[in-house]
Amino acid sequence: MNVLVIGGGGREHVLVYKLKQSPLVQKIYCAPGNAGIAQIAELVNVAPTDVEKLRSFALEKSIDLTVVGPEIPLMAGIVDGFKEAGLTIFGPSKAAALLEGSKVFAKNLMKRCHVPTAQFEVFSSLDDAVNYVKTRQRPLVVKADGLAQGKGVVIAQSTEEAVQALESLMEERVFGSAGEKVVVEELLQGPEASVFALCNGADAVILGTAMDYKRAFDGDQGPNTGGMGSISPHPLIDRAMEEDILETIIKPVLRGLMEEGIPYTGVLYAGLMLTQEGPKVLEFNVRFGDPETQAMMPLLESDLAQLLMSTCIGNLSAVQVQWKQEKCVCVVAASKGYPGHYQTGFPINGLGNVRDALVFHAGTTFDATGNVVTSGGRVLSVVATGKSYEEARQKAYKEMEKISFPGMFYRKDIASGFD
Structure with a gap:
């Protein structure tokens, strides 16, 4: 098969890595990919959101399977467009992608299907939402209906915080149309x-x-x-x-x-x-x-x-899904300032020294001289397996120490406390 993977982050790198192990796969393309993916697949300089160009490319290269990584192309209807052209593509239709694209759609569906979730109310009026939160026990969770880069959820410990979150979403429109409607729900407790x-x-x-x-x-x-x-x-x-x-x-x-x-x-x-x-x-x-x-x-x-x-x-x-009887630990290295403002273009050192773990690139690219440099907030992840979480954790952190770039930071407590 000829396979096209859409996206350019760590998720896409590991999908390409795994697909490449299949005897069914002959050639893999990735649009747009990154510096790590470039070592195992052919990069295609097309944005994940350019559905028309991607479809033309898939037809031209006789792509047998397309795998969509990010959510934005799914919500733009890439699956519908590919299927109309007779192409096989892995992912939900535009209508089904509303399950992620609209919190209100998802919550109402769960309510109708008796799926266990937090008690909630939906509001399209700021006044109604404010009046509601004043009568509820705290803490509360305030969620923008639409996509907000993962930042449209606020846990409000007080009425003031809840009102502030509602005003920023519904009045100031900090996430644009994503805040036209909001979900206010109880805070669930647990892992x-x-x-x-x-x-x-x-x-x-x-x-x-x-x-x-x-x-x-x-x-x-x-x-x-x-x-x-x-x-x-x-x-x-x-x-x-x-x-x-x-x-x-x-x-x-x-x-x-x-x-x-x-x-x-x-x-x-x-x-x-x-x-x-x-x-x-x-x-x-x-x-x-x-x-x-x-x-x-x-x-x-x-x-x-x-x-x-x-x-x-x-x-x-x-389908039988078979797993190795092991544990796996992934540690992400990020740019200083992430998830806020950060700088890019820094050379990444030590990638060739990693022996006992896998490195999956996320925000990486090549500079004019062909060296790998940073190009995003989350730059790469080091992934290790072991018989226990602790064994995998030790390996991941030992190998992470071999990699460096200016401003690099990572959490030191991933998988701690297990085993």
Whole structure:
């Protein structure tokens, strides 16, 4: 097969790495890719949002399978456009991608399908929302309806904080149209978990689980980020809980979408809170997680290309997902200032010295002389496996010490406290 992977971050690097191991795959292209992906695939200088150009490229190169990494092209309808042209593409339709694109759509669907989630109310009027939060117990969670680069969620410890969050979203429109509607919900307590399922219509199979570290600094301090590290499998989720999540969360949502005439094909990522009453949904994403995918894929023994093709053609009943009986730890190295303002263009040293771990590039590119330099907030991740979380953790940190660039920082506590 000729395969096209869309995106240019760490998630796409690990997907390309895993797809390349498949005997079914002959050639891999990646649009736009990064300096790490360039070593194992042919880069295509097309933006993930340029659906027309990507479709033309896929037709011209006889692409047999396209895998979409980021959410924006999915919400722009890339899957619909590719399918109209007779191309096989892994990911949900524009209508199904609303599950991530609209918090209101997702929450209302969960309510209708009796999927466990936080109690909530939806508002399109600032006055109504303010009056509501004044009558509720604190803390509360205020969420922008639309996409806000992962920053549209505020945990308000007081009424003042809740009102301030509502005003910035609905009046000041800090995230534009994403704040036209808001969701106000109760704050769930417990450890977070990421669960990934391969889905086709009403059929689904659990792909894997992971724990993500969202805050910038050790001890879960500092601002929220896209993710500073992850571990897989999730230490608190066993087979029985996986099955429970599949039956009480994933499948009811898929059936609910089918009833609305929106079959879901692709990977469904459930962000969960493991509460005392059981797993409850925080949010859904309609693509592979980043950096969770970096921690999951090195443990996958099954052929990823075969899994993705089987999902696309609706043959999930025959799918067996096989995993190595090991643990995996992913540590992200970021640019000074991330997730706020940061500088780029710094040379990255020591990449060739890493021996006992994998390095997946995210924000990297080449300078005029062909050297690898930084080009993003999250620059790369070091990923190691071991018999225990502690063994994998030791390996990852030992190898991370070999890499350096000006302003580089990373959390030192990923996977600490397990085993």
